[in-house]
Amino acid sequence: MIKTEIKEIEEFINALQEYLSEYVGYQIKLTLNENETEELVAFDLHTYFHFSNPDFKKSVEKLANMSKQIIKKDDYSVDWEVFHKLKNKLSVSYVFGTCEDEKIEFQRLQFLSDIIELSHRTYESINTTLGLIYSSAIEKRYIKEHYGFEIIEFESPISIKELFKEKPLLRVVDGEILNILIDENLLAYGFAINKHVNENFSEKIKNDFEKKRIFNNFKIAKRSIIENYEEILANKGDQILIEKNSEDEKLFMYIVNLFKGGLKNANLSEDNNAHNLIYFKIDNRELNIYNHEECVVAFSKGQWRLKNYHFLQYLLIQHVLLRAHIFFMMMEPDKIGRNLQDLFDGITTLYNVIRKLSSENTSSIIMFVPNEVDNLNSYSEIDELEAKNLLGTVPLKEIQHNSIYLNLIKDNGKHLNVRNISENYLSMLCSIDGALVLDYKLNILTYGAIIDTSFEKSSSQTYGTGTNACEYASKDSLAIKISEDGDIKVYQSGKNVLNI
Structure with missing residues (x-):
């Protein structure tokens, strides 16, 4: 076994911290867990984050677990080569889910590489703007009914590398009118076509993912406000803000209950259709991938990174809602619901x-x-x-x-x-x-x-x-x-x- 010096481990941890922070777009803090024996020094990763949204904590924990799984070595020595592959492996996990089968992981990486290669192709000097929908066979019905696509299946599945040897497809598969369907084996099996409706279906697909994220963020922000009031009523913390069984407590409880009722009256729309679609969209030589994950997985300027738009959503919602709630508490519940809906529309x-x-x-x-x-x-x-x-x-x-x-x-x-x-x-x-x-x-x-x-x-x-x-x-x-x-x-x- 190779004993790794503490100094080298610290250098590795600092480099990894900067590397992951750049990948996710927010500050990651990693700490060293020293465990010295006669033969080796072990280390572990711990991640800390400063946002109050519970989804942030889950996201960071997931990132930490995936990173540890990728860089883990039996002899606990540091592996500087990991920096050449970590973003690739993390990205394929965010897109398709974690996988311990190396052959399947290689196939997924190759598929993503083929799409990236397409993002640099042109047709008559115009950059490609491709749309590809990854779906299982049972989700074809959802694609047809929800989006109104007409589906034309190929005689047999084909790799996207072979498919796009037919150059006209580089122009017509624009996502807005025509998308390519990808099966679970990562082969193209058909077209999803919008022939009759004057609508940008690429935007519609992306907006469906966005609506679910912003709805979830709004629920979290509302719950945070209510929990804050409930803590005041429970007299948690260092100071007693409201005396128990006092008139102030009764009045405060009355106002809080009105506010909670108003929050429930804000009927924010949510797409409850469960699906496991993955949408690959190429625009301006950049690949953006949308799926059930909160983040968008992107390849741009030669690098993989996560675009955590949902964190931006939450910061806007949190900033606005936590300051506007004092006005809502002065309103009747039905007015709270309407004003909250207006606020939601404005944030959107x-x-x-x-x-x-x-x-x-x-x-x-x-x-x-x-x-x-x-x-x-x-x-x-x-x-x-x-x-x-x-x-x-x-x-x-x-x-x-x-x-x-x-x-x-x-x-x-x-x-x-x-x-x-x-x-x-x-x-x-x-x-x-x-x-x-x-x-x-x-x-x-x-x-x-x-x-x-x-x-x-x-x-x-x-x-x-x-x-x-x-x-x-x-x-x-x-x-x-x-x-x-x-x-x-x-x-x-x-x-x-x-x-x-």
Whole structure:
């Protein structure tokens, strides 16, 4: 056996920590578990994460377990070669599930390699935009009924490598109208065609995966708020906030029960159709893979990585809902449900616009005010004076509030709300150089605003001017930076908490 020195193990752990953090888009912390004997030093991986969402913990634990399984060695020596294969092995596990059969794993890796090769192909100098649906035979009915596809099966299954030797398919298999069906043996067995409906079926398939994720995140955020109130009622923690059997406790319980009833009245739609489809979509030389996992598995710029869009969803929901609930508690249950539905629609619009800006490589900053100044008499609409007061709480250079261009975010003296405008209109506002500024009710306070970093101490990180400004603007709130290369950076309380 080879005894591995502690110093080398620490170097390996630090390199692995950075490697995995880059792969998942958030900070991974790994710790060394020393177990010295005369012959060897053993080590183990432990992962810590700082988000409150229980799904984050499950996600990180899954990543840690898969990583340990891949790098495990009987002699406990470090294997630096693992860095050449770890992302490949992790990605195939995220796409298809874990597998201990090396032959099957190799076939899956080869299949993914063939798709990646297709992502670099062109037809008459135009990049391929392919769509492939992996499904079992029993799910053909679901594909036909749910999406309205007409299915044309081949005489016999064929590998995608052989199939796409017919070059016209590089153009017509666009995902929007035509998708390739892939069986459990990773062979193409037919076409799924949309001949009659004027609808982008690629977007519809992807949106089905997205709806389930955002619905789940909303449920988690609602449960978190209710649990917080229940802890107050149970007097958990260091301080007794409400005396037992007091009038205050009775009133608080009454308000909490009204609020819980209102939450139940928010009928958020969810696709309850269970399926095990996997959707492979190629656009702009990038492969994105959608399945039952919360994350999107992506291959771009020669690297595998996870796109944890659902974490972005949760951060938006958490930020907005945890600040808006005080208004909901003043409403009747039926009004809570309606307003919560409006809030959900607004968050969905904002989230979709962030995704749109990223896919179009449009540089943008979206930031929230900390709401230290607020009007407790109004939940939704705000006027110019209220907007001006809120903008005074964030580090912006002077805004000329009478500027003509600001009329684009007003209607009859009131500021527009994200939920009441189209995604295209919001995208246009976000595309203007500067920051789009929102309150937690999703009112648009201003756009094209310049963040004033003149009082900022030198940052420990060196990014572009816009990214540093976004980091500074998030010190008391939440801010999101979309870069020209499509990357998304999320900052909360002055820290970079998520990269996509």
